[in-house]
Each structure stands twice: as C-alpha cells, then as structure tokens.
Amino acid sequence: MNTRTDEIADGIFRISTCVPDVAPGGFTFNQFLVRADQPLLFHTGPRRMFPLVADAIARVLPLSTLRWIAFGHVEADECGSMNEFLAAAPHAEVAHGAVGCMVSLDDLCVRPPRKLLDGEVIDLGGKRVRHIDTPHVPHGWEGRVLFEETTSTLFCGDLFTHAGDGPAVTGDDIVGPALAAEDMFRATALTTTTAPTIRGLAALEPRTLALMHGSSTRTGCADALHRLADAYAARVAGR
Numbered sequence: 637m638n639t640r641t642d643e644i645a646d647g648i649f650r651i652s653t654c655v656p657d658v659a660p661g662g663f664t665f666n667q668f669l670v671r672a673d674q675p676l677l678f679h680t681g682p683r684r685m686f687p688l689v690a691d692a693i694a695r696v697l698p699l700s701t702l703r704w705i706a707f708g709h710v711e712a713d714e715c716g717s718m719n720e721f722l723a724a725a726p727h728a729e730v731a732h733g734a735v736g737c738m739v740s741l742d743d744l745c746v747r748p749p750r751k752l753l754d755g756e757v758i759d760l761g762g763k764r765v766r767h768i769d770t771p772h773v774p775h776g777w778e779g780r781v782l783f784e785e786t787t788s789t790l791f792c793g794d795l796f797t798h799a800g801d802g803p804a805v806t807g808d809d810i811v812g813p814a815l816a817a818e819d820m821f822r823a824t825a826l827t828t829t830t831a832p833t834i835r836g837l838a839a840l841e842p843r844t845l846a847l848m849h850g851s852s853t854r855t856g857c858a859d860a861l862h863r864l865a866d867a868y869a870a871r872v873a874g875r
C-alpha cells in the first residue's frame with residue numbers, strides 16, 4: 637500500500653492510503669493533520685495502518701508533538717490506533733463530544749479524553765477547531781464533525797464517502813459518487829434528522845470539505861451538502 641500526503645489547505649495535510657480490495661477501483665482511508673502550535677490529527681486510521689500514518693505525520697512534524705487526537709465517531713478506521721498515538725505523543729489528548737466519551741471513550745482511551753460541548757472551540761494556536769455534535773450523521777450516536785475556522789475546512793468524516801483513488805482535491809461532483817457508494821455500502825443512518833443536520837453544516841459555508849474516504853473538494857461545498865441532504869431526505873421519504 638502506498639501512502640501519500642498532500643497539503644489541501646493552508647497547514648492542513650491529507651494523508652491517504654488506498655486499499656484495493658474494499659471496493660472496485662480501491663477505497664481510500666484518509667487522515668488529516670492540522671499544523672498549528674498544538675497539532676491535531678483528525679482520524680487515526682485503523683490500528684494496522686498505524687506505522688504508515690505515523691511515518692507520514694513524522695514527515696510534516698515530530699510525532700511526539702501531537703497535542704490533539706480527534707475523529708468523527710468510534711470505529712476502527714476512525715480511531716483504531718488512538719492509543720498508539722497517545723503512547724507516541726505524551727501530551728496528546730483525545731477530544732470528543734460528551735456522548736462519545738460517556739459511551740465509549742472514557743473506557744477505551746488509555747488517558748482520559750477531553751469532553752467537548754456542542755459548538756466548543758479549541759484554539760490550537762494559528763488554527764481554531766469547532767466541535768459540532770451530529771448524532772447519527774452519518775452514523776453513530778457519538779457522531780460529530782470538526783470545523784477549522786481559519787481556513788473554513790469542514791472535516792466531515794464519512795459524509796460523501798466514495799470509492800476510487802482520485803486526486804487529493806477534485807473539482808468533479810462528489811454527490812453522485814457518494815450516492816453510488818451509499819447504494820453499495822448502506823452505511824448512512826437515514827432518519828428524519830439526517831437532512832436537517834447536513835443542512836446545518838452547509839450553513840457554515842465551508843470552503844473545503846475534507847473527506848475521510850475519497851477526494852476532498854473546494855468546489856461548491858455548501859451546494860454539495862444541500863444536494864446530499866436533498867437526496868437523503870428523498871430516500872427517507874421513500875422517493
């Protein structure tokens with residue numbers, strides 16, 4: 637497997653590893669490193685990918701200086717190696733919403749996680765990340781996203797998941813591929829709150845959507861969120 641790193645916004649690095657067998661054309665697992673006085677990693681990757689991700693981070697900044705470990709929800713690809721990173725970076729803390737800490741992370745983390753209120757901001761020094769609770773969007777009671785305010789980058793986790801090993805940043809439509817992947821994986825918790833939650837993210841007017849699986853985009857971000865919300869609303873309504 638080949639791991640590549642691209643700076644997709646000022647000081648925001650996408651670390652991407654394509655695994656060939658997951659889907660036709662392969663399937664990417666992406667982590668995002670925010671370079672700041674207090675560096676933050678969004679998604680750790682699964683435990684078996686730890687050496688690849690750690691090596692990629694070390695090419696940008698010393699691994700031991702990682703201060704924050706964050707992710708969208710509690711699954712192996714999101715946070716499988718959080719304890720490996722807590723061991724490698726002695727001042728690092730996992731930061732997540734209260735539900736995720738109460739249900740899973742207070743028990744799973746080798747050091748206590750930092751509990752964040754909905755809307756709470758962590759000033760990283762040069763970058764600022766806002767925690768936003770998105771329960772069950774795209775899945776998981778503890779679901780959340782993170783919004784980096786200085787670059788207007790939305791770390792949207794599994795939202796817009798699509799197959800293939802495309803460029804780090806695409807100008808192509810990401811909604812069609814996301815709906816094709818949804819037909820294949822059925823990964824999204826489709827409820828009456830799915831579309832309103834996603835429309836709330838569109839109101840942030842992000843300039844970059846940083847996707848965990850697939851290419852990120854800087855093209856029509858709010859519009860893409862509205863179109864994804866519309867498509868999910870139609871599916872919930874049985875249309």
Ligand SMILES: [Fe+2]
Pocket residue numbers: 709711775794
């Ligand atoms: Fe997930």
Ligand SMILES: [Fe+2]
Pocket residue numbers: 713714793794848849
């Ligand atoms: Fe994921």
